[in-house]
Amino acid sequence: MIIEMFVENFRSIKHRQSLNLTKTANDELEENTFELEEPYNTSLLKTAAIYGANSAGKSNFILALNTMKSIVMNSAKESQRGDELPVSPFRLSKETAKKATEFEVVFVTEGVKYQYGFSLTNNQIMDEWLFSSPKGRAQRWFIRAFDEEKQEYIWDFSSYFQGKKQLWKESTKANSLFLSTAVMLNSQQLKPVYDWFAKTLKVTGINGWDSDFTAKLCENEEGKQAVLKFLKSADLDISNIALESHKIDSNFFPAEMPNELKESLLSDLKGKEFIDVKTIHKDSDGDDVLFDLDEESDGTQKLFSFAGPWIDSLEHGKVLFIDELHDSLHPNMVKFLIKLFNNKKTNPKNAQLVFTTHETSILDQRVFRRDQIWFCNKEKDQSTTVYPLTDFSPRKGTDNLEKAYLSGRYGALPLVSNLEYLGD
Structure with missing residues (x-):
């Protein structure tokens, strides 16, 4: 405090x-x-x-x-x-x-x-x-x-x-x-x-936080449900969240990046993965439709990035300056x-x-x-x-x-x- x-x-x-x-x-x-x-x-x-x-x-x-x-x-x-x-x-x-x-x-x-x-x-x-x-x-x-x-x-x-x-x-x-x-x-x-x-x-x-903290919270079911509850309380129509894990390889970097730099980065990031966040909405027939997080509005992206820190802070009594x-x-x-x-x-x-x-x-x-x-x-x-x-x-x-x-x-x-x- x-x-x-x-x-x-x-x-x-x-x-x-x-x-x-x-x-x-x-x-x-x-x-x-x-x-x-x-x-x-x-x-x-x-x-x-x-x-x-x-x-x-x-x-x-x-x-x-x-x-x-x-x-x-x-x-x-x-x-x-x-x-x-x-x-x-x-x-x-x-x-x-x-x-x-x-x-x-x-x-x-x-x-x-x-x-x-x-x-x-x-x-x-x-x-x-x-x-x-x-x-x-x-x-x-x-x-x-x-x-x-x-x-x-x-x-x-x-x-x-x-x-x-x-x-x-x-x-x-x-x-x-x-x-x-x-x-x-x-x-x-x-x-x-x-x-x-x-x-x-x-x-x-x-610019707030990036989405990594919230994404990590969603890696277990309890954390994901807490994030969904937060987003639904904010009146967002996201029905679910999916995380897609991708290994970092040469395709991760832009084609125009110099090979020497690319190889150096690959060496540093060897064995690591990045998490791609997908939001799930229901279409008119009730079927799931997946969206990349960056396809959502700026406000939705910001609320998603806030969800993790907000939940963590309220749960553990932290101090936020924004x-x-x-x-x-x-x-x-x-x-x-x-x-x-x-x-x-x-x-x-x-x-x-x-x-x-x-x-x-x-x-x-x-x-x-x-x-x-x-x-x-x-x-x-x-x-x-x-x-x-x-x-x-x-x-x-x-x-x-x-x-x-x-x-x-x-x-x-x-x-x-x-x-x-x-x-x-």
Whole structure:
């Protein structure tokens, strides 16, 4: 479960911005919230929507979390050592262009709250810290800070943090995270933190996921039936799914591909197979007709690709961040996907969904609580700010949020000029 995330000096995000999924003190749409177990006594939101104009920075906010995850997952790998770190600071200010980027996230996993973050440049990790709150009591586990004057790291380990600290410290490269390095060297205490990024947090861009995850789920009958139930609940007329397995041979590659490249790829993929997904519809006589997945509409293909991650997330209580959820989907499909998370019956493990969108038909107090709506705005210096709807104190149940947003009351709208036709 995610409680809050912070980003500073990343792409269009100049100043420190945050997204908080803590429930505010009101009693609207209680089914959209859930209680953290003792000892935290905090209520969190199941979903949150982020609105904003094109180029306002919504995608950069999602990308920031995905970049943080990628660095956690990859920085300690041998193949990544010596490589540049994948960050880009806010470049429209001389002050920030040379400053470090910072990421931080507060989350709960295995019943324990953690606060983990780091700052970095393209070349090295500058700072890294981890605090834990087992049984509700805050503990500092480690702090790593780079002293620029001495050109060396200062380390601070508390007695709460156990293990081969000296070995892990000495094994941590300048462009690697201590967290990732220690877990790679078998730190069991840090593994839940690493696993939250690796297994619980799922982030995707505007193109969503490919269909492989859903296809793999369909390889057993139970998984296939779950996918079919998902698709039928979305009112798609797919009666069944068939998977066709094909061995990878020379016919798999385009005829115009150079033979040398073809042989190299065949060597790497020797013995592997690819799965071809077929959707099955009934014709007017009730007989099965098979279609390639790419013959379906863009919306159907996207829903199919979403089915696996959606089912997996709801079943295991994962956290999804999705950019442009509405893309290629009907507004009713967007509402359907959101309701699966807000509904206690379909979301018994309290999975969470955060997404960006332009779809205003769901900007409705019958769908969202007021604290579930956030906005991204581009400021005069072209930087991104993120702020909640609750800053504007809309009236509970009565204010038309869609109308107010489109009229510009909450900002986060594109400024469109009146263009005159330039004729002869």
